[in-house]
Each structure stands twice: as structure tokens, then as C-alpha cells.
Amino acid sequence: MFIFKGKDLGKEWKGKTLFNHIDISLQKGEHVALFGRNGTGKTTLLNGLLGKISFDSGSVHRFVPVEKWGYLEQDPEYSVVTVLDYVQTAAGKVYELKRQLETLQAQSDFDMDEYTQVYQTFLDYDGYLVESEAENALHQVGLPSSVWTSTLSQLSGGQKTRAQLARLILQKPACIIMDEPTNHLDQETMEWLEEWVVHYPGAVLLVSHDRYFLDRTADAIYELNTDSCKRYEGGYTAYQQQKEIERRTQETLYHKQQQRKEALRATIRNYQQWFQQAHKAAGTDDFARAKAKKNVSRFKAKEKELERLEHNQVQKPQANKSVNVRLEDAHFSARRLLHMENVSFSYDEENLLFSDLSTSVYRGDRIGVIGPNGSGKSTLLKLIAGKRKPNKGDIKQNPQMTIGYFAQELENLDEYKTVLDSILELPDMTQSEARTILGCFLFMQEDVFKQISSLSMGEKCRVAFIHLYFSSANLLVLDEPTNFLDVDTKEVIEDVLQSYPGAMVIVSHDRYLIQKTANRIIALDGREVLDYKGHYGQFMAHKQNRRNTEPDTENDRRELELRLTQLMSMDVDSEEERQKILDEIKMTRQRLQQLKR
Incomplete structure (x- = not known):
């Protein structure tokens, strides 16, 4: 259907x-x-x-009908209703009945018959379960109860998205x-x-x-x-594979057609030459002249075939604009580039990001640093790059090591220079070589004279990568390097990073990038630092396995959540049974909150 x-x-x-x-x-x-x-x-x-x-x-x-569709918007217009009320609006008529009851109750002198009728209809629709279902949906998406009475406009972007998801859970479209x-x-x-x-x-x-x-x-x-x-x-990987097969097939067909067209043109030229020679040799001999004209019909037929080919022209595959570059590293013989010993760091006394962190970066490491916002990912990179000093502990760098640092804020770029002038400052760079390099990084013609301050964030990222290209670093420290880049350019940068022979530490929310480039994962979550040797997909499987073997507290939580779902879907025949279920729902939710704490 x-x-x-x-x-x-x-x-x-x-x-x-x-x-x-x-x-x-x-x-x-x-x-x-x-x-x-x-x-x-x-x-x-x-x-x-x-x-x-x-x-x-x-x-x-x-x-x-569209009424049975759900919609999660990119930039929704939020009203002044509370989060809890917003989620309950998914219940449609039941929510409207609830609002009617609240309006009647707020009146000092209301029509009792009207109230009784609305209340009975509300009970018939199991209206008292709606608020509990809305709260359960909010729990599922991870919105704490402390924000349920806030208006939607007061929430962060991520919280607004979660509120929309909670409403969809209740709506069941x-x-x-x-x-x-x-x-x-x-x-x-x-x-x-x-x-x-x-x-x-x-x-x-x-x-x-x-x-x-x-x-x-x-x-x-x-x-x-x-x-x-x-x-x-x-999914996306399969889509890319099919696109590549299409491109290769089209390229083959295009070349075959071009070869056929050239062959036809050569044949037409030959027939034309044969006709001219035969016609000239025939002189006034009518029989010989008629025989020569046979070549005319032949090359006319070939011209028709050529015309049909050109009408059904296979388009030449367009090569995607790409950054044509390969990063190189300086010669480096030592096995370990950097070592952190019992490192602690905090910006103030109350917000400790790391405590007694010990780890090393080795030659060939491609470390993906992941974790929630505020867990200290960018700070860890700044410590590795020497941009910040730890409060406690030591960070020892191998004296042979050279670091190439890509800051999320692109703070290393001189905003007052043009793109071209910025590149001409690099050692031994000539005007001609700079223009060629900039062309490889998609800066064409007059674009090279743009001031860096006027560039988009994506363009600034490309300028920063050019500086990395010439840094001869044997350790790249990259903070969100593909932010602001379109998908095509991201994939080119990924290929560049995959071919880089040195070590790399990268922070990114782009899990596809981490999956393609990292062979080791450092996960921060504010409580512990997990250092896992393997790719992102393997790390996620390991993480899931850890969840499956956690203590009974986790199993208890899951059993309670399952019981809560069962309670909310139960059909009841009497007011007494309904009240028992509501009491058990309340008690189950309290136990869940205790376990989560």
C-alpha cells in the first residue's frame, strides 16, 4: 500500500x-x-x-490523509505552550477535551451538565493516560522533567528537536x-x-x-x-557505490560512442573521396557516372547514422570538482610521538574535564575523539597541540615531532589577507604554484583575490587545509575539520586524510568521517575516558556489549520501562481498575527516576 x-x-x-x-x-x-x-x-x-x-x-x-502524517521540521515556529502541553497536543481530540475541562474548572460558575458531558467523553477516551504517555515519551527522548514546564522557545536547538520527537512518539503516525x-x-x-x-x-x-x-x-x-x-x-554507502557504477558505465558508453562517431566520419570522408575520384574519372560516360553515384547514397546513409548518434548523444560524465591533493608528513623514525601522564584539567574549580588521564599517541595512530558537548574534546586537542597547559600532570612531546593543528574556530587564519597572499607566505611558494594549488582546492580565477574575512566557513576550511598541506607535520590535530563543507568536499577531504601517512587525532560529530579515517577511538563522557583500539563500528558494538553485561541495575531499569509501556497500553473496564493502573504508573516512574539518579 x-x-x-x-x-x-x-x-x-x-x-x-x-x-x-x-x-x-x-x-x-x-x-x-x-x-x-x-x-x-x-x-x-x-x-x-x-x-x-x-x-x-x-x-x-x-x-x-495528511492528518495521519507526522512532521519533524528543520526550523519550526514554536508557540508559547509548555513542553508537556506541546507533546500532549498530539492526542488531538483528547487534548482538546482536557483543555475544555481546565477552562470550565477555572470558571467560578460553570454549567454542571456541560462539565459532566465533557468529563464523561474525556473518560471514554482514557484521557487521564495522555499526560502519563506524554511524560513517558519525554523520558524516552531524554528531556529532563525540569524543562517540562518551560516554554518551547526557552529550549536549546537539541531540546526542541527532542520535544518534537516526543510528540511524534505520542502521535504514532x-x-x-x-x-x-x-x-x-x-x-x-x-x-x-x-x-x-x-x-x-x-x-x-x-x-x-x-x-x-x-x-x-x-x-x-x-x-x-x-x-x-x-x-x-x-543506504548512503550503497548509493555511492551505485553512482560510481553509473559513472563508469556512462564513461564506457561515451567513449564507445565517440569511437563510433569517429569511425563514421572517416567512412563518410572515404566515400566522399571515392565519389569525387570516380566522378572525375567517369568523364562523360553515363554508365560510369551512375556507378560513381552509388558512393553518394552510401555516405548519405552513414551521415544519417551519424546524425542519429549525435541526436542520442551519451553525455560525457562530469568529473566532480574535487580537492586534488595528497598530504605528506616529515620523516619520523620514533614509535611514540606524545605521552600524557596523569593529566588533569579544569577551567574552574567546579568543572573538572579530566582527572589522571594517561594515554599516548603512536606512529600510525588515527584517533577519533568522540563524546557529548562539554565533555572536553576540543580541550583535549588543545592540550595535545600545546595550545593549553594541564593543571596537573605532564605532556611529553617527541622532539622530532611537528604538529599540524586545525582549529574548529579557524583562529589560525589571518582574516585581513587575501587567499592568494595567505598562500604566498608559505616557504618557497611562487605565484604560479600558488595559483595551481588554489585551483586544486576549488579557488578559481578571481576567487583567489578575496579577503579571508569575506569567505564562507567552508571556503575558510579549504584555506586552512592548504596550510596543513604544506606544514610537513607528522601529527595532525584536527578539530571538526569538515564543519561547513558540502558532502562532495567532505568526501575528498576524507580521501586526503586516509592517504596521510602520519598520525592523526580528530574530533568530529561526523560519524561517517570517524568510521572512514580512525583506527582508534577515545570516548569522553564526563565520567571516564574509554580508549578503544578499533574502528568506530567496532567500538559501537563493544559499547553495546558493555551495556548488555552491565549490573542488574540496568536490567531493572529496562524491566521497569517495559512494565510502564505495558501499563499505558492496558484496556480497563472500571474506574477502580483505571485508578489502580494510574497508581502503579506513578510508582513505576518514581522507581525509574531513582535508578537513573
Whole structure:
């Protein structure tokens, strides 16, 4: 069964065509991603499918009414209602009945018959369970009870996303539309969201640039372009593999067609020459002249074949703009580059980030540093790079070591210089070589004369990478190096980092980047530092195994959560049974909160 089918959809914005001739559909239970470059109209397409805006052309056949869809917005407009009330609005009529009761109770002289009628309808819909279900949903997404009475506008970006997710949990829609659901989420909530989407039985159509998230959650990917929306089965990695096969196939067909065209042109030239020679030799001999004209019909037929080939021209595959560069490191013979011994660091007496941290960085290490915001990832990199000193303990660097440091804030760049002048400052750099290098990093023509202060963050990242390229460092310390980069440039930078022969310590929220580049994981969580030798996927499996073997407290928590879910789904026949269930729900939630503390 289909949720919807969109046929030949088109939309313009301010006189510019966003997309045209788009076919897209979603079936019951499937999880599909919409993927494309910024500006291709992904959010606009979602809004059109939801009926929030109209398409300029085409039609949408919705087999499930939009009222039964859920929507997680990228930039929602939040009202002044509290978080708890916002989540309860998913209950629709039941929530409206609750508000009616509250309004009547607030009146000093209300109509008792009206109140009784509304109250009975509220009971018939199990209205008293709605608040408990909303609270359970908020617990699931990790929003603490301390913010439930806050207005949505008071929440952080990540908290707002969680509030939307809690509302979707309560709504239980047949189809969910998600626009950049991982924006503003910390790693723990992102991992929870992945699991939730994977196990969600309904249909999901989502937009995301998080490639790891797409690999975990998407059954298929629609690639949106101006004039097409092609479907690829599988997650992001499978999509990339299929795109590469397409590119190679098209390249082969293009070369074959070019060879055939050249062969036809040569044949046509030969027939033309034969005709001219035969016609000249025939003189006034009518029989010989007629025989010579046979060559004319032959090369005319070949010209028609050439015309058909050119009409059905296979387009030459466009090479993606890429950063054509390979990082090199300085010669280094020692095994250990750096050692940290019993390091402690805090910015003030109350916020201790590290205590007695001991670790080493060895030649060949590619360390991915992960953890929630505020756990000290960037601070750890600054300690390694020598930008900060520990409060206690020692950090010893091998004297042969040279560090290349990429700051998240790009603070190493001189904002007052042009891109070209910044590169010309590098040792032994010539004007010609600088222009060539900048071209490799996608700075074309007049772009090289832009002042660094006027660049976008993505462009500044590319300038910073050029400085890394010439640093001859044997240890790269990288703090969010791919922030602000589009997916294509991210993948090029990943290839550059994979080919780098030196050691590397990298902080990134991009788990796909960590998976591709790191062979060791240091995880910070504010309580302990876990140093794991292996790739990110192996680390996640190890982490899950640890959870499965944790003490009985964790098992107790899971059993209580299961019992809470069972209680909330129970059907009751009497007011007495309903009250017993509500009492047990309250007691179970209290025990859960105690375990979590």
C-alpha cells in the first residue's frame, strides 16, 4: 500500500526552477531518504507533499490523509505552550477535551451538565493516560522533567528537536516526514534516534546530510536534482557505490560512442573521396557516372547514422570538482610521538574535564575523539597541540615531532589577507604554484583575490587545509575539520586524510568521517575516558556489549520501562481498575527516576 505518489512535480522560486518532472512515492513501512545538494529544493518538496504549499505542476495522490502524517521540521515556529502541553497536543481530540475541562474548572460558575458531558467523553477516551504517555515519551527522548514546564522557545536547538520527537512518539503516525532530524543532537540522542527510526513500523521520508544516519536508517535514497529524482536502493554507502557504477558505465558508453562517431566520419570522408575520384574519372560516360553515384547514397546513409548518434548523444560524465591533493608528513623514525601522564584539567574549580588521564599517541595512530558537548574534546586537542597547559600532570612531546593543528574556530587564519597572499607566505611558494594549488582546492580565477574575512566557513576550511598541506607535520590535530563543507568536499577531504601517512587525532560529530579515517577511538563522557583500539563500528558494538553485561541495575531499569509501556497500553473496564493502573504508573516512574539518579 502506498502512502503517497507524486507525479511530474515541478516548482519555481523567484523565477528560478527548483525542480521539474519529479516522480516520488512512499510505501507503507518503508524508510526512504531524500538526498541532494543545498538549494535543490528538498524542504520545498517536503512541504509540497505535506500540502503546506502547492506545486506549479504535477499532482500528488495521498492514499493516507495528511492528518495521519507526522512532521519533524528543520526550523519550526514554536508557540508559547509548555513542553508537556506541546507533546500532549498530539492526542488531538483528547487534548482538546482536557483543555475544555481546565477552562470550565477555572470558571467560578460553570454549567454542571456541560462539565459532566465533557468529563464523561474525556473518560471514554482514557484521557487521564495522555499526560502519563506524554511524560513517558519525554523520558524516552531524554528531556529532563525540569524543562517540562518551560516554554518551547526557552529550549536549546537539541531540546526542541527532542520535544518534537516526543510528540511524534505520542502521535504514532502512519507516516513521518523528517527534515534534518539530527541537527543540534548530541551523539547519545542521535544514536537513540537511529534505533527509534530503525524500529519504527510506519513509513518514514527524511532529509539528512548525516551519512552514517542514512546508512543506519534508509532502505532507499531518492537523489533530487533539478530535472530528476532517481531512486537508489540501500543506504548512503550503497548509493555511492551505485553512482560510481553509473559513472563508469556512462564513461564506457561515451567513449564507445565517440569511437563510433569517429569511425563514421572517416567512412563518410572515404566515400566522399571515392565519389569525387570516380566522378572525375567517369568523364562523360553515363554508365560510369551512375556507378560513381552509388558512393553518394552510401555516405548519405552513414551521415544519417551519424546524425542519429549525435541526436542520442551519451553525455560525457562530469568529473566532480574535487580537492586534488595528497598530504605528506616529515620523516619520523620514533614509535611514540606524545605521552600524557596523569593529566588533569579544569577551567574552574567546579568543572573538572579530566582527572589522571594517561594515554599516548603512536606512529600510525588515527584517533577519533568522540563524546557529548562539554565533555572536553576540543580541550583535549588543545592540550595535545600545546595550545593549553594541564593543571596537573605532564605532556611529553617527541622532539622530532611537528604538529599540524586545525582549529574548529579557524583562529589560525589571518582574516585581513587575501587567499592568494595567505598562500604566498608559505616557504618557497611562487605565484604560479600558488595559483595551481588554489585551483586544486576549488579557488578559481578571481576567487583567489578575496579577503579571508569575506569567505564562507567552508571556503575558510579549504584555506586552512592548504596550510596543513604544506606544514610537513607528522601529527595532525584536527578539530571538526569538515564543519561547513558540502558532502562532495567532505568526501575528498576524507580521501586526503586516509592517504596521510602520519598520525592523526580528530574530533568530529561526523560519524561517517570517524568510521572512514580512525583506527582508534577515545570516548569522553564526563565520567571516564574509554580508549578503544578499533574502528568506530567496532567500538559501537563493544559499547553495546558493555551495556548488555552491565549490573542488574540496568536490567531493572529496562524491566521497569517495559512494565510502564505495558501499563499505558492496558484496556480497563472500571474506574477502580483505571485508578489502580494510574497508581502503579506513578510508582513505576518514581522507581525509574531513582535508578537513573
